Amino acid sequence: MNILEVNDLSKVFNLHILNNKKIEALTDINFTMQEGEIIGLTGKSGSGKSSLMKCIYRTYLASTGQIIYTSKDGQLDLVKADDHRVIELRKTEINYCSQFLSVIPRVTAVDVVCENLFRIEKDKQVARDKAKQMLEELALPGELFDAFPVTFSGGEQQRINVARAIIASPRFLLIDEPTASLDARTKDVVIDMILGLKQNGTSVLCISHDEYTLERLCDRRIDLQFGRINEVEVVE
Ligand SMILES: Nc1ncnc2c1ncn2[C@@H]1O[C@H](COP(=O)(O)OP(=O)(O)OP(=O)(O)O)[C@@H](O)[C@H]1O
Numbered sequence: 001m002n003i004l005e006v007n008d009l010s011k012v013f014n015l016h017i018l019n020n021k022k023i024e025a026l027t028d029i030n031f032t033m034q035e036g037e038i039i040g041l042t043g044k045s046g047s048g049k050s051s052l053m054k055c056i057y058r059t060y061l062a063s064t065g066q067i068i069y070t071s072k073d074g075q076l077d078l079v080k081a082d083d084h085r086v087i088e089l090r091k092t093e094i095n096y097c098s099q100f101l102s103v104i105p106r107v108t109a110v111d112v113v114c115e116n117l118f119r120i121e122k123d124k125q126v127a128r129d130k131a132k133q134m135l136e137e138l139a140l141p142g143e144l145f146d147a148f149p150v151t152f153s154g155g156e157q158q159r160i161n162v163a164r165a166i167i168a169s170p171r172f173l174l175i176d177e178p179t180a181s182l183d184a185r186t187k188d189v190v191i192d193m194i195l196g197l198k199q200n201g202t203s204v205l206c207i208s209h210d211e212y213t214l215e216r217l218c219d220r221r222i223d224l225q226f227g228r229i230n231e232v233e234v235v236e
Contacts, residue, residue, distance in 0.1 A: 001034070001035050001070065002032045002033065002034060002035070002068075002070060003033055003034065003035045003037075003069065003070050003171075003172060003203045004032065004033040004056070004067070004068070004069055004070070004172070004203070004205075005032045005033075005066070005067075005068040006029055006030060006031050006032070006056075006065070006066070006067050006068075007030055007065055007066040007067075007068070008028060008029075008030060008064060008065040008066070009026055009028075009029035009030070009052075009055065009062050009064070009065035009066070009067065010024070010026050010027050010028065010029070010062065010063045010064045010065055011024075011025045011026040011048075011051050011052075011055055011060060011062055011063050011227075012024050012025070012063045013025055024227055025048050025051040025227050026048045026051055026052055026055065026062075026227045026228075027227050027228050028228055028229075029052060029065070029228070029229060030229070031222055031229065031232065033203055033205065034203070035070075035201060035203055036198055036201050036202070036203060037198075037203055037204075037219050037220065038194070038195075038198055038203075038204040038206060038217050038218050038219050038220075039204070039205050039206070039218060039219065039220050039221070039222055040206050040207075040208055040214040040217065040218035040220070040221040040222070041053070041205060041206065041207045041208075041221075041222055041224065042207075042208070042209070042214065042221055042222070042223045042224070043223050043224035043225055043230070044225070047224040047225055047226060047227065048224045048226075048227040049176075049207045049224055050176065050207065051227075052224070053096065053174045053176060053205065053207065054096075055067065055079075056069075056078060056174060056205070057090075057094065057096040057174055058078055058081075058086045059096075061079065062079045065079065066079055066080075067079050069089070069094075069172070071089060071093055071171075072092075072093065072171070091119060092119075092171075093170060093171040093172055094170060094171070094172045094173075094174070095116065095165050095166075095168075095170035095172070095173050095174070096165075096174045096175075097161055097162060097164070097165030097166075097173065097174065097175040097176060097178065098161075098176050099176040099177045099180065099207075100157070100158075100161070101149060101157040101158070101160055101161040103148075103149050103150045103157070104149075105148070105150065106148055107148065108145070108146045108147065108148065109135065109140070109144055109145055109146070109147060109148070109149050109152070109160050110128050110131045110132060110135070110145050110146065111128070111131075112149055112160055112164055113131040113134065113135065113160060113163045113164045113167055114127045114128060114130075114131045114164075114167070115164055116164065116165075116167060116168040116170075117130065117131065117167050117168045119168070120168055130167065131163065131167060132145055134163045134167055134193075135159070135160075135163060137189055137193075138159040138162070138163060138186060138189055138190070139159075139185070139186055139189070140156060140159050140160070144156065154181045155181045155182055155183070155186070158178075158180065158181050158182060159182070159186065159190075162175075162178050162190055162193070165178075166193055166194065166197055169197055169200055169202060170197075170202060171201070171202060171203070172202070172203050172204075172205075173194075173197065173202055173203070173204045173205070173206075174204075174205050175194070175204060175205070175206050175207070176206075176207045177207055177208055177209070177210075178190055178194065178206065178208070178213070179191065179208065179210055179213045180208075180209075180210065187210075187212070187213065188216075191213060191216045191217055194206070194217060195216075195217065204217075206218070215235070218235050219234070219235060220232060220233065220234050220235060221233045221235065
């Protein structure tokens, strides 16, 4: 079953401060995604990867086209869906993990990770134990669990960010560069965690420039060039 069907999608940015200069970030984007599939989104810097992800998450409103998402309650077009429905889906099914952690002041690392889990696990202690176990697997030093991530290193923040994105097993995960600043061992742990989600049915769209990550993770790759799909490659 398709979880996602993107039809004739385009995104044009109008830069009002530059005499309405138009930037065609995405043009004629068409692809489908199966439930439980992991698609790697590749392409040079500026090719439109983040814009595509943000259109799907509805941070950006697509200029034309459809993004048909099959939710647990049926199909809807994420381009046209009303804001309340989109917010509801973000709480229950669709998670977006950007490349960098947006740090929440004075919330501990464990509680940042638990943010999505608290919605479904009402016993806070159970949720925190699960978060600690995950952070241990990701080799975050124990003394940082109750510290505030604002002062953490790039790699430490990234582990918090990834753990927060996957701990509640979203149905559809959009994830941007999940392994970019990680050492080889932690990279493997993150890849194994994402593959674990896939085994439970999660569909994953993953932006990555890292060949090792793409090779281990992806069923298919979609390569963007100047905002258009250049190539769709099925990984054997
Ligand atoms: N909010 C915005 N306003 C105006 N232009 C934008 C905006 N977001 C993206 N763009 C433009 O759209 C094009 C695609 O950018 P995008 O960030 O999607 O590329 P990318 O492939 O994700 O790049 P990178 O790998 O560097 O993150 C670029 O020309 C960029 O300048």
